[in-house]
Amino acid sequence: MRAAYGVETVRTAERELMARLPEGALMQRAAAGLAAVCAGLLGRVYGSRVVLLVGSGDNGGDALYAGARLARRGAGVSAVLLDAGRVHAGGLAALRAAGGRVAGDALGVLARAELVVDGITGIGGRGGLRDAAVPLARAARDSGAVVVAVDLPSGVEADSGEVRGECVRADATVTFGTYKPGLLIDPAREYVGAVRLVELGLDLGTAEADVEALQHADVAALLPVPGAESDKYRRGVVGVVAGSERYPGAAVLAVAGALRGGAGAVRYVGHGADAVIARFPEALVHAGPPSKAGRVQAWVVGPGLGEDADGALEDVLASDVPVLVDADGLRPLAPERVRGRDAPTLLTPHAGEAAALLGVSREEVEAGRLVAVRELAALYGATVLLKGSTTLVAPPGGAGFAVRRPVRVNPTGTPWLATAGSGDVLSGLAGALLAAGLGAMDAGSVAAYLHGLAGRLAAGGQGGDGVLGGAPVGAHDVADAVPGAWRGVVGRWRAAPGTPFGTA
Template sequence: MRLGHSVEVVRAAEGALMARLPEGTLMQRAVAGLAAVCTQVLDGVYGARVVVLAGSGDNGGDALFAGARLARRGAGVTAVLLTPDRAHAGGLAALRAAGGRVVGVEDGPAVIARAALVLDGITGIGGKGGLRARAVPLAEAAHRSRAAVVAVDLPSGVDADTGEVHGAAVRADVTVTFGTHKPAHLIDPAAEFAGVTHFVDIGLGPELAGPVLEALQHADVAALLPRPAGESDKYRRGVIGVVAGSRRYPGAAVLAVSGALRGAAGGVRYVGPVGDAVLARHPETMVSSGSPHQAGRVQAWAVGPGLGDGADARAAVAEVLASDVPVLVDADGLRLMDPETVRGRTAPTLLTPHAGEAAALLGWAREDVEARRLTAVRTLAERLRVTVLLKGSTTLIADPDPDVPVRANPTGVSWLATAGSGDVLSGITGSLLAGSLPTRDAASCGAYLHGLAARVARGPLSALDVADAVPEAWRSVYV
């Protein structure tokens, strides 16, 4: 599992560790890892042109020390000092001793244009509010150049704690982070600026307090996924009820059931007006055209995809929310549900909005949700007292308890931005709920498998391609 820690926690851990180590040890551990990554990025160090963008903080010092190491191996290293009178004294001395040269900000764009690698040490993890005006031309020149851009700990200009980007920021190809990940490495829009993240262990682990963010990996998901036991039957494995689709949107029902059948549940009950379409694709489905309470016992409900906005749809959502089993609400169900009913439920509830649906529930603009994803998912979960899976370029899962770390899904790919993909996700995740997983784990595993399935399907894909690839994705987490 990858963990993301706040700046406050990182600072405290660094302070505790530095108090027990000789002066400068922690920085040199970071510098060694940073220089090693830069060496891997460069196609040969000797003779390579490297530009170091150095601000006044420790990140600037890290960049200068790493530049000195590269210079000693034959690279031509030029440092652009944004605040020459406040540059890290030790790092600057080391760079000059190794043969590196120093230029002013005004000469930065010209030397960047000829570089093979640009090392971004403008600001550190405490930076707020985007780049200052003097740094913007340097970031723009790096983006225009053919150089590989390597960020020190974090791309300058992004917010470490939230993943937000306010104004101009450096766009890195590679980010080298020290000690732990920060939320910005795992959450868009900042994660897009970070590129590929390399983790360098500098010994902070034992000093770090609780994370604010988690990203599951294969082993974590494998440990959570339910497996049938020898005495299992379809009812012991759980039955998921799916309330989806309408005469106008029959495909939503088919897609939600397709996802549900690939999840952990032993059976799927479909409730709605398009049972014929569902049976034509999935004859193993138990179909009911009545109301949800007439369908038979289920261990969880998934409600909402393609329901439309008629009176029957609204009544079905209300009836499902009145049940005493876990409920997943998606798509049209999010518009039709009564927030007060949701807030008052005693059984577990999971909402799965995209940014537009979350914006409507929060009373925000969609752009604000996309720019402030971590804040949005936390706020919605706390306000409605439910678990929230916020879909998007970074899918986030928040518990209503603000002390529980938010989870960021690492498997999503842009090909999932296709019609019906969310319906499949609802089915998979609802099935995991019926299979006894708590809402946070069901949402995390559902999103993880959904993203893996898209990777298995590869390239341009349809929602049914994703559903069909779920079994292979499921098997892959055990490898």
Template sequence: MRHAYTVETVRKAEHTLMTRVPPGTLMQRAAAGLAAACADLLGRTGRRRGIYGSRVVALVGSGDNGGDTLYATARLARRGAGATAVLLAPEKTHPGGLAAFRRAGGRTVTPADAPPLIARADLVLDGIVGIGGKGGLRPEAAGLARAAYEARVAVVAVDLPSGVDASTGEVHGDAVRADATITFGTYKPCQLIDPAAEHTGALRLIDIGLGPYLPDPELEALQHADVAALLPTPVGESDKYRRGVVGVVAGSERYPGAAVLAVGGALRGGAGAVRYVGPAADAVIARYPETLVSAGPPSKAGRVQAWVVGPGLGDDARGRQAVAEVLASDVPVLVDADGLRLADRRAIRERTAPTVLTPHAGEAAALLEAAREDVETARLAHVRRLAEEFAATVLLKGSTTLVAEQGHPVRVNPTGTAWLSTAGSGDVLSGLTGSLLAAGLTARDAASVGAYLHGLAGRYADVPFGSHELAERIPEVWHSVHPEQGA
């Protein structure tokens, strides 16, 4: 599992560690790791396929981030690279790093002289701003970043792309777009959450010894092994009820496909059976004859261990009543799509059983009475606010899917593809996640695992795809995560 920490937490850990090691140790560890990563990159992708004779340009700001960059570039220079440092704040340049760089034969230039050097470079290091940076790049630095981007030179960000907010993932103004980011000590939220994550490129962590001094994480991202440990597995005494029954209240005369998609996701999610309640029973049975169907209402449909309510439900009195009945139940409930509009907010907050809300940015904005663009640019703040205001587990869908629950680190989903932004994709996710709830996963784990598998299904599907294909990909991705279950 990847863990991420805010700037304040990282600095506290660094301060503690620095009292236990000789001065300059952390910077040298960071520089050594950065130089090794750059050497590897030059060996694989450089125009000269190696360090010797390569042209490296370092964009150097003030403070320790600039120092890391200078020490690392000095290491490359000693191995035969032609090294140039562009000093954006000459009077504030790290003195030790600059001295080491010059001893290694590196030369320094002003920003005005840098563009033609950047255009001919094999590698550009972004050491403009470190984790303490706020707001976008200043015009001079922005111009250099733009020159590297337009020249299509490989850019390596030192710790994080300059111009992004390290703790929130927000981007206010111009920022570096890196091909790779070499980060030190631990991951930062900006490397996992859009829009800043879009600037990060390939991500590599250099261990500088912070681990023992870091508290519980503020963000985390599941990996294959974490998901495999959470996947429901039938045992010898299992039957459909012990494995869990998920109820799906979805679809309408106008949107029967939403019911089919949600049921498809639910059938592939690990529960033992799926009950469908709603007016699209004929369409559901035609596609999935194993589904248990009921005309409703939900309270009379039979035993379930979890409910999914909302996809394609419409906006009539019948849908509103169905949402109210589901929320009044004493089992876990997932509310999606139309259900988010029809649900009584007080009923959500007062539930004692687990509740999962799965809005996209527009729906989140409506729930919070905020602007959609504000949600999209500050996803972390808004998902936390939703979880707090509704006393629920919230899965905020989007280019970065986040799962928030009060009292726990926010989870960042690392899988997915922009091809998932297609009609009905969220219906499959809802059914899949609801099935995991019925199978016994906690709300937070069900939402996290559902998002992970759904994102992988999007990656595995042949593009362009329709949402009806996603459910059929789930067994394949399930097996890729947990091969032993397919044996």
């Protein structure tokens, strides 16, 4: 599990560590790690041209000490001081002693740089770059040099991932001690580049992470594995209420996601029965209402339902099993229809749907994704999966939830997943995992992880991951790639048959 902690938690841990170390030792650890990453990116340090953009905080000190290390290895290092009166004195002295210099012509040295170190602001920065730093950030971007951010790109907000103005666009970010939420969440993530973590020895103890990201081993441990005694009911039967005469494809894709997601059986209810049976003869179809369709362990309701959504939603929410609500099912949804349920509810909006549920603009949701997903989870008392460039899954919040649990950010995916019907596949996949016994938080997180990997596999591309290069895919291609993604995750972490399923 990759965990990211908020600014105050990090600062508290740093203060506690500094109290146990000689003065300046923590900054030297950070600078050594930063210099090592910069040297690796340069390849040949001797004779290279390095420019440091130095602010007044500790990030400026880190940059100066790292620059001194590079200068001692023969690099030509120039420091651009944004506030000469508040520069880190020890770092500047170290740079000068190593042969580095303070630049007189900032734009001139940036134009000739091979590597630029962004030490303008630290993790406490708010509101984008100040006016004096904007032309420097633009010159660094336009120079063609490799841009390395110290802890996180200057101008992005560490706790939320928001970008409220101009900021540095980095090719790589060297972060210290632990990850910060802004490194993992869009829109800030777009400015971060490759992230390198330098361990400092922070003791985060029992501190609660703000954000966490599953990794292969975590997902493998949660995936359900049938045992010798399994039958279709023990594996989980998922009900899918989706599709209409106008949108029968939504029904087919949601059922595809559910079947590829390991459901023992799928009960389909809706107007797309003919299309579903033609594609998946193993599906069990029923004319409805859902409550009369037979036994299920979870429901998926909403994709492509159109005008039939309200009645189907009311019927499904009255059940005592987990319910996933997506697409058209979200339109008539009111908080009181969800908050009174005893069984878990998982909502899966995209940014536009989330905006409608919150009564704000889509732009506001996309600019503050972490805030939006937490607000939705609190308003509805439900688990919320906010789809998008970085999919977030928030646990239920609000009254009755005294402890705020971490939001999960999905680390997999590819831009090729931005295609019609992709969300329908995700809903079916998550529904199958709910029916298998995973809690809503785990079902949403694991489904997003597998869905992202399946998108990469389907798209192909450089290295086979669909991130660099690749080719367009359809939603059905993504569904067909889910078993391959599942196998790739399990690998050497395969659980023994009959291993208990995940927890909420």
